[in-house]
Amino acid sequence: MNEPAAAPVGRRRVELIAATALGAAATAALSVSMYGYLADADLWLRYPLGRALARLTGSGLNFGFAFCGILALTAAWLWLGRVRPAIRETMLILTIWALPMIFGPPVLSRDVYLYVEQGWQLLTGANPYTTGLGQGGPTAAMVQHWVGTTAVYPPLTLRIQQLVVTIAGADGYASVVGMRVPALAATVALAPICAALARRVGTSPARAVWWAVLNPLTMVHLVGGAHNDGPMVAVAALALLVAYRGTAGSFVAAAALAGVAGALKQPGLLFAVAVALIMxxxxxxxxxxxxxxxxxxxxxxxxxIAALAFLAVSALCGLGNGWLGTLSVPGSVVTFTPADQLAALIQQVGAAVEIEVPDDLRQRLVWPVRVVLLIALALLIRRYRRSPIMLMQSAMLAFTLAGPAMRGWYYLSGITLLGVAGSRRVLAVGTGIIVMTLTSEGFQETARVAYPLGSGLLGLTLGALAAVAAYPWLWPRETPGERQRVS
Structure with a gap:
């Protein structure tokens, strides 16, 4: 397929500004939409502006703001992919898009309140692995559905949460906003790491950075949601970059970095396999x-080596490995896993034709679905056996889909580096996954529904349409003259 000729400088600048403005409006709409479903005790309702925005979006408008924001953000991002911003332009756009969300409520997730509660527990001398949540911290009123549960995260992440709450003076609002700092730092760090990885594999650094830091999943769940997957992905990507040096010392260092990534969030340990494949x-x-x-x-x-590094970091953090006893907690709720959606479909069809369906159908479907995903992964391994990065991204996506629970931010470990080595077709699939998960979550969060089949099918349909529609707009791995404009 022939590449279109480069746009004239004047037209390119107009398109760059227009796409940036559209993305900023989208992130502002997303942030405003979150005021529409704040709990009565939420921190943002302390302030007149927060109460005004809650009234504005509290009559069903929050759904419209959120959905339009997601679609507009995706359109702006794809538009930029067609304009092909240089790395410096991408980082400026990241700043502009992030500003509307930095001081607003968490976007499409309330996990950040959980982070603050865990940090507060450590600050008061309690151990989140042995002390249940909801014991009186600054966000205790916002973690009622987690009351009594203990921490599922590794020790390093808990210590980071403690540091943020300490710096914020245990103030609820400042602590929630402060939790965005590690996520934003990780997003910024991904830019030079992804650019360097792209140079290693001979693809466009500018494309790799555009994909990693501006894609809607990053904007919504790292910048907006402050999820701790960001630091894990950044350290794991650094591990791959170090591995490409190809020396014995770099191999040890890279594997150890994978262990540190695991100490931030457990899936990071899997990147040790990619380190070995690169070597x-x-x-x-x-x-x-x-x-x-x-x-x-x-x-x-x-x-x-990764396991030893993980254990060493855990020992230095001094909290033990209490997270091992909480691994079943994420799977105790219904989410958008393939097994959940397939079970919901069968149950609805069964109800329509008056056929009795077992109550434990979801549990029965988990392993058959995992076998199918394992077969798909085997095919992908054969397809990408010469590309460790693509192989690892495929494995992480399969791992996410096969897990006991599935949230949009879980995809970050399998999506973020696709721009480094993926073909345009791969990026189209990645775009479909991004749209699928964000529209499903947007419907669930703003419409206050409990993961119905409809929201999953809506996301799947829109994701498939987005994958097809996005293909002509996506940035190929390398274009004539691309390497001359990478900064």
Whole structure:
């Protein structure tokens, strides 16, 4: 497919400004929409502006603001992909898009209140692994649905949460806004890391940065939601970059960084496998048998080093490994996992034709769905066996889909680096996943419904349409002259 000729400088500038303005309006709409479903005790209702915005969006308008915001943000991002901003332009756009959300309520998730509560527990001398939530912290009124549960996150993340609450003086509003700092820092750090990774694999650095830091999933769930997946993904990406140096020392350092990523959030440990595959690729062994033996040894070594680093960081944090006893908590609720949606579909069809469906159908479907995903992953491994980054992103997406629960921010570990090595077709699929999860979550959060089948099907339909429609707009891996305009 021939690439379109570059737009004249004047037209490009107009399009760049227009797309940036559209994205800023979108993030503002998303932030405003969140006032429409604040709880009575929410922190933002202390202030006149917060109460005014809550009244504005409290009569069903929050749904319209949120949905229009999601679609407009996606359109602005894809428009920028067609304009192809340089890295400096992308970082300026990130700043402009982030500003409307930084001081507003958390977007499409209330997990940040949980982070503050856990940080407050540590500040008061309690251990979140042994002390249930809702014990009187500054956000206790906003974590009622978590009351009595204990922390699921690794120790390093809990210590970061404690640091934020300490700096904020245990003030609820300042602590919630402060929780965005680690997520924003991770988003900014992804820019040079992704650019360097793209140079390593011979693709466009500017494209890699545009995809990683401006995609709607990053904007909504890192900037807007302050989720702790951001630091994990940034450290994991740094591990891959270090691994590309191809020395024994860099292998050890990269595997250790994967362990640190795991200490931020457990899936980060899986990036140790990608570290091993990158090292194997750098060795360039001609004999197939030697490649298999070396690969097995490198994978085992990387996992061992990552595990040791994880344990060392955990020991330094001094909280123990109480999260091991809470691994079943995320799976105790119905979310948008394939098993959940398939079970909901079968139950609705069964009810329509008056066929009795087992109450535990969801649990029965979990492993058949995982087997299907495992087969799909095997095919992807064959397809991307020469691309460790694409192989790892495929594995992380499969891991997310096969998990006991699925939230939009879980996709970040399998989406963020697609711009480094993915083809235009891969980015189209990634765009579909982004639209699918954000529209499903937007419907669920703003319409106050409990993960109905309808919201999942709506997201799947819009995601499929977005994947097809976005393809011509997406930035190819490399274009003539692209490498001359990367900063």
């Amino acid at each position: 194997l690729q750098r060795l360039d062994l001609p004999d197939r048998r030697r490649r298999w033996l070396a690969g097995a040894g490198l994978v085992a070594g990387a996992i061992a």
